[in-house]
Amino acid sequence: xxxxxxxxxxxxxxxxxxxxxxxxxxxxxxxxxxxxxxxxxxxxxxxxxxxxxxxxxxxxxxxxxxxxxxxxxxxxxxxxxxxxxxxxxxxxxxxxxxxxxxxxxxxxxxxxxx
Numbered sequence: 001x002x003x004x005x006x007x008x009x010x011x012x013x014x015x016x017x018x019x020x021x022x023x024x025x026x027x028x029x030x031x032x033x034x035x036x037x038x039x040x041x042x043x044x045x046x047x048x049x050x051x052x053x054x055x056x057x058x059x060x061x062x063x064x065x066x067x068x069x070x071x072x073x074x075x076x077x078x079x080x081x082x083x084x085x086x087x088x089x090x091x092x093x094x095x096x097x098x099x100x101x102x103x104x105x106x107x108x109x110x111x112x113x114x
Contacts (some may be wrong), residue, residue, distance in 0.1 A: 001034035017047040017055035022057040028070055034077075039068050063088070 025032045033052070038044055044063055046054035056064070063084060070080035 013057075014059040015057045017057050017060075018058045019048070019058075019061065021053055021054045021056070024061055024064070027061060028065055028068055030064075034068065034071075035064065037077050038064055041078055043067055043081040043084055 012022060019027065021032045021035055025035055028034075035046075035056070037052070041055055044056070044060040046056050046060065049055055066087070067077070067080045067084050070083055075083065
């Protein structure tokens with residue numbers, strides 16, 4: 001297999017569902033039951049293989065790892081999932097605000113230099 005094959009590009013993609021439930025649980029040091037629970041709490045939605053098996057992306061594994069950190073500290077799983085969702089929403093809002101500020105600065109900087 002060479003780097004030119006379609007699979008080569010997919011493995012670099014954070015959203016490509018490359019990991020089975022067993023492998024994902026092993027990588028996180030948790031159980032498949034934990035992954036099912038955070039799926040039921042709608043923190044992550046794994047894709048399904050043609051055979052119906054759950055498949056997880058690297059992005060989903062990072063999200064699951066954050067939830068596991070909170071659960072390991074004693075946070076109930078439903079609360080941990082909500083916290084992770086809110087953290088993700090806050091990060092996105094901050095990114096959007098930064099983009100708006102940059103655009104506003106670019107606009108005000110260019111109109112005053114004439």
